[in-house]
Amino acid sequence: MAQPGPSMQDLIRQRTRAGFVGRSAERALFRANFATALHDERHRFRFHVHGNAGVGKTFLVRELEQIAREQGALTAYVDDSAGSVPEVMAEISRQFAAQGHRLKELNRLLAAHEERRHEAALAALATLDGQAADTGPSTGGRAVARGGMIALGMVPVVGPLAGMLDAEQFAGGVDRFRESVMARFRNHEDVQLVFAPEQVLTPVLLRELADAAASAPWIALFLDTYERTAPYLDHWLHETMTTDRHGAVPATLVVVTAGQRPLGATRWGGVRDFVAEVPLAPFTxxxxxxxxxxxxxxxxxxxxxxxxxxxxxxxxxxxxxxxxxxxxDDVGDPSATAVDRFLKWEQDPARRAAALSCALPRWLDGDVFRAAADCPEEELASLYTWLRGMPFVVERGGGRLRYHDVVRAPMLRAERRRSPREWAGRQRRLARTFREWREETGRGLEDLWADDTWRDLRQAEAYHLLCAGDRDALPQALRDFVHACGAGEVMAVRWARVLVDAGQDADAEPVAEWGRKLTTALDTESIAAALALLLSHAALDAPDQARARVIRGDELRGAGAYTDALAEYDRAVALDPDLAVAYRYRAGIRGDLGDHDAAIADLDRAVALEPNHAGYVALRGEHHRIARHDTEALRDLTEAIRLDPANDFAWASRGATHERRGDLDAALSDLGRSLDLKPDYAWALARRARVWRSLGDSARQLADLDRALALTPDWPWARCERGDALRTAGRDEEAVADLTHALALDPAYTSAYASRGASLAHLGRHTEALADLNRAVELRPTYVWALCRRAALHATMDQHQQARADVEHVRDLDPGALQRLPDPDRAVLGPFLTG
Known part of the structure; x- marks a missing residue:
């Protein structure tokens, strides 16, 4: 229902604008841009406002937003309360919806991103250790390793690749990780939503902006506090605005950024004609x-x-x-304090006291104001309204209020110097308040560090304890930093910022120094580097060190530094022999390196420590399956299913074990149960396709492979499996298409070359077929199946000497293979088989 008049927010904005003075040239420049034709060389697609803190960037940006709205623009304002590109998109979507333009598809994908992000850790635990084909690493895995790519970009690399293993050693882990991730998540889009969400979300955002541009003359995005958001926004913004990678950007889009520094010449220097720099100096x-x-x-x-x-x-x-x-009367009074600069003419003592008290928290809402203001109940509402209207209080994302740093910093200094003991007491009271809220929020949560509200309250509690100077505050904050790293890079950066802010606000140099060092390590290197710094210089006890080393090992593993990762897990186990997750992670990397016996030994220890952990038992069963310990695999997978009947991974793995043992009915039953639990489980579909193949049901085999590839179209193994199925069914043209696709994804996939060579031979394309078979044998000289196919092709092409050489090679490797040749091959190779 339309409102009969302006909203409260409209009235507040109008009153704020009424007091806007100055910056006439900057406002005129921005306003004139809307009157400049899009094809005119004077039109600018981006404005960058920059200047020192307190110079009025946010005030100007808000004014520019209002100017844009006067031109009919659809607008969104985002600051550093959004900590990633997806969070920025979510805020844009929220504000567009408030203006009557819902970005429905983007909202759907953002919700999926959040869901997949929370599932990722569990999915990795459940599937990282063994969902590739049983035959070991493909040569494609070796090529990926040599190229410095991690599983075709599917692994979340958190820092520069360092300590890479030999490609042969690393290849198996690449293959297993790639297949497990592709199989576990719903489809290729889901994988990208976890590991590279911008690649999925940005094209959708641009399409929805294009739709919005059809009904709004302009779209204007305002990105404030760019000095803090540029590390994750600048590259994305440049790529989106200046390349076609994500699709077309509506020409009626105007982007305004505001930060303390000018734009970087390296990235933006080549497009200066499309960008307007707006430097701000103090008021004249x-x-x-x-x-x-x-x-x-x-x-x-x-x-x-x-x-x-x-x-x-x-x-x-x-x-x-x-x-x-x-x-x-008191103008120029030399005794004036820093606080007098801002409140010297405020005569109401309650207002002065509230302004000073509420400078202590890093952010405010109604509840925090009530806790900090320490004033009579009947005055709370009026004081809060007054404080919200002060120019130095700005509203950030989520409706939270923050003091401007230029005002807050001297207020804090003045209060701390006026009465250090009272300062510390007030900080402790606030810490207790946040702790009570945190404990209330945490009741019933299984993973506290996965909950955004709980983490925010924990940060606030830690900040106030640090400001109070409590003896254990810094060691506890550093221990919490370890957990923050486990929650991801964005949370690690925010936690380091808590240390920086507390150190500056409380004039506690040791705290500030830790914050600066951790921030630098995160900005320039990785979580692994920040944790290395912590482990080298912080006084962590053995359990905390062990957890830090597990998280660091996981980061190194994701970056491909397997040797260093394994060393971290070893140290973690030595520091805390009862830390089950350390054994679980070490088992994972040992499986990556092909040492499944050692992986099983680690999982024995993890299961002994947590015997009812279905995930650990299922993973041990999977390692037994890969190692071909079928009896032990069935034992563990059955136990995992007893502990957690909804564990689709355990059902699928047990089904694959039954299939290899030849118990096809049991395999169909287990794989069917897995797919009942997770209908879009691509790995289970591909495994069931193998069962149908053994039963001679090519129609169902192809149907399952079709479904698997619909879910994960860029899965080389499934492409190769379907190519083989199509070849066996005599559909060689289609088989060649699938196998070519598989090779495009994995240019050194040995069996794909062999299978394509066989299909090309059936099609009479002998020269191409021979090239593929030669490549397969080059990659795997003992590949008996490919040698047999090549021998038959040589004989067909009257290359008798080469045919005889291939037959003799096969006879040396596997004499029985010659007896198992299909009749057409036996016919063409007859003279060579008896010679």
Whole structure:
């Protein structure tokens, strides 16, 4: 239902705009851009506002947003409360919806991204260790390793690749990881939503922006606090705006960014003609006087005092003018404190006290204000309304309020110096409040560090304990940093920022130094580097060190540094022999390296420590399956199913074990149960296809492979499996297409070359067929099946000497293979088989 008049937010914005003074040139430049034709060389697609803290960037950006709306633009404003590209997109979508434009498909994918992100850790635990074909690493895996790519880009690399293993050693892990991830998640899109969400979300965002552009003359995005968001936004923004990788960007889109630094010349220097730099300096004296006059501050002594104290910084000029001071008796008083700069003309002691008290938290909402203000209940509502209207208080994402740093920092200094003991006491009281809220939030949560609200409250609690100077606060914050790293890079960066802020605000240099060092390590290297710094210099106890080494090992494993990762798991086990997850992760990397006996030994220990952990038991069963210990595999997988009957992974793995043992009815039953639990389980479909092949049911075999490839179209193994099925069914043209696709995905897939060579031979394309079979034998000289196919092809092409050489090679490797040749091959090779 349409509102009969302006909303509260509209009225607040109008009142805020009424006091906007200055920046006329900048506003005129932005407004004129809407009147400049899109093809005109003067039109700019991006504006970058930059200048020092307090210079008025956010005020100007908000004014530019209002100008854009006056031009009919659909707008969104995002700051550093969004910690990643998907979070930025979510905020854009939320604000567009409030203006009547819902981005439905983007919302669907953002919800899927959140769901998949939370599933990823569990999926990795359940499937990382063995869902590839039983025959070991493909040569394609070796090529991937040599190329420095991790599973065709499907592994979340968190830092520069370092400590790479020999390609042969690494290949098996690449193959297993690639197949397990592709098989576990719903489809290729789901995999990308976990590991590279921008690749899936950005094209959808652009399509929905194009749809919105059909009904709105302009679209304007405003990205504030760019000095903090650029590390994850700048590359994405440049790629989206200047390349076709994600699709077409509506020409009516205008992007405004604002940060403390100018744009980087390396990335943006080549497109300067499309970008307008908007540097901001402090207000000129005329601009400052104009703002003061607009507030009714005209007494010259008072004006001069404001100019002196503010240095022309707009946020300070506006704050000092807010109470419209007229008494100049104390102008120039040398005893004036830093707080007097901002509140010297505020006569209400309750307001002054509330402003000072509420500077202590890093962010405010109604509940935090109530806890911090320490004022009578009947005054809370009016004081909160007053504080929200102050120029130095800005609203960030999620409705939270924050003081401007230029104002908050001196307020904190003044309060800390005025009464250090009272300062510490107030900080502890706030810490207790946040702890109570955190404990309430955490009741019933299985994984506390996976819950955003719980983590926010934990951060706030840690910040106030650090500010209070509690003896255990820094060691505890560093221990928490370990858990934050386990929750991902964005959370690790935010936790390091807690240390930086607390160190600066409490003048606690050891805390600030830790924050700076951890931030630098995260920005320039990786989580693994930050944890290495922590392990080298922090006083962590043995269990905390062990957990840090497990997380660091997992990061190194994801980056391909297997030797270093294994060493970290070894250290973790030595530090805390009862840490089950350390054994589980070490088992994973040992499986990657092909040492399944050692992996099983580690999982024995993990299961002994947590005997009812269905995931650990199922993984041990899977390692037994890969190692061809079928009896032990069936034992463990059956136990895992007893512990967790909904474990689709255990059902599928047991089905694959039955299939290899020849118990096809049991295999069909188990794989069917797995697919009942997870109908889009591509790996289970591909495994069931093998059962249908053994039963001679090519129609059902192809149907399952079709479904598997519909879910994971870029899965080389399934492509090769279907290519073989099509070849066996005499559909060689289709087989060649699938096998060619598999080789495009994995250019060194040995069996794909052999199978394609066989199909090409059936089609009479002998020269191409021979090239493929030669390549297969080159990659695997003992590949008996390919040697047999090549021998038959040589004989067909009257290359008798080569045919005889291949037959003799096969006879040396596997004499029985010659007896198992299909009749057409035996016919053409007859003279060579008896010679």
């Amino acid at each position: 004296e005329d601009e400052a006087r104009g703002l003061l006059a607009g507030k009714g501050v005209t007494a010259e002594p008072v004006v001069e005092e404001v100019l002196r104290l503010s240095g022309g910084l707009p946020v300070l000029v506006s704050t000092l003018a807010e109470s419209r001071p007229t008494d100049a």
